[in-house]
Amino acid sequence: MTHPAPSRRHTIADDLRSQISTGRLKAGERLPSEAQLSARYKVSTPTLRNALALLQGEGLVEKIHGSGNFVRHPLRRITYADGGWMLEAQSPTEEALRVTVRTANLQAHGHLTVLLKVSPRSPLTEFLCLSHEGRSPHSLARIYVPRDLTPADIPERLLAARLAVLSPPLAEVQERVSARLPTPDEATALRISSTLAVLSITRVATDPTGRVVEAALLVLPADRADAVFTTRYTTGAMGAER
């Protein structure tokens, strides 16, 4: 056992964590101020803040500058599956996903030219989608479509059920998943700490002619998100469909 050292911050984090899980601290409740906590645990401010940082990383606590540390509401996990969202164990009081879409026209550049396999400066439409579940931000999506494929109006329920199911039949969808720290913009948009990782999904859809009809850059807070991919093998031994 290489237990590196039950450092003080871990001891404190463990204590607070158990207070949260046993309900002594309830969801939405404000913790005592950092000054009070550091007094109670007899540690210095930085140490106490490190303890809280651990809990933030686990998604148990949300810091709000100027007003305090709060116990987060039990996180309904987001599941990204097969191109759409699912909310886990939908509660009876199912809160709708509000989606804000901002549309913009721009020209392909940099990364986008590669993803969409278009030449630089070719016209694209960007859909910038921010979805909320109740009050809390939920996910962020930037969807790029070649201008000439852009329907006159799809917006609104782009994310609601399933992402941008576009006109031409699709031949292939590739999803690349990685984890990284959010950019400052993403962190503020999703209201997460910039030290909490995000799941980043890059989704590229190709039509039967090989043309890329859509590239979507999705960002989900790591503490709330899963992505699920299912492969079914239909034909005989080992005949993979993907």
Add this chain to the structure above:
Amino acid sequence: MTHPAPSRRHTIADDLRSQISTGRLKAGERLPSEAQLSARYKVSTPTLRNALALLQGEGLVEKIHGSGNFVRHPLRRITYADGGWMLEAQSPTEEALRVTVRTANLQAHGHLTVLLKVSPRSPLTEFLCLSHEGRSPHSLARIYVPRDLTPADIPERLLAARLAVLSPPLAEVQERVSARLPTPDEATALRISSTLAVLSITRVATDPTGRVVEAALLVLPADRADAVFTTRYTTGAMGAER
């Protein structure tokens, strides 16, 4: 622009980052000690360490306790695709993936009973795989198979080419991807900081009778890993294969 504040640690991190990207600091090279750096930048130790923490999070710097901070070798990205590993842009001096496998017998409990859909205490075989690329740890896998399905000897190249392709034809493979902080054990095994997120992939394979024949828990350092999933739509409009 909501530039929160070009705090000192960011200024320092920016400076070091540019020294790395311009080659003034070369891969593998040791940085000056933290004491020297904090003197050079005229900041206190914690501040300097915070700056280094940023670079660690970006995978640019590796700390080794007791010996220093090192510029990481340009990270060959690991791609997990369709149940196997791929190394990106294999260099001519392709370093083999060494895989260490440790086999153990145990009884199902907790999470495993759910994943494998077996009853508690039913016998399982565990393969604990740690793969290295050259000297540096690369990925960690825990693979669980019902005892009666365990081949007498598969080990060794379990991960090498493709994960555990087992005897019975598979009907379905489900992969659940999420990001989280590593457990202390994982952090030391992968030699990453415990503040650097990992991609966690849970892979469940089912045979045509609906029996779960394998559950694999994979852990990959987020700064080096991607997971790619491709869906091909073979039949007419929208007929998804997954």
Add this chain to the structure above:
DNA sequence: GAGTGGTCTAGACCACGAG
């Protein structure tokens, strides 16, 4: 044992949020 990073202290001062 010399040198390195790891953790912590006990403050100071600034920036934000709400009344």
Add this chain to the structure above:
DNA sequence: TCGTGGTCTAGACCACTCA
């Protein structure tokens, strides 16, 4: 304005690595 968190300082002491 006042209380909150955000950042930083200038040390101290411990733990690890390597010669």
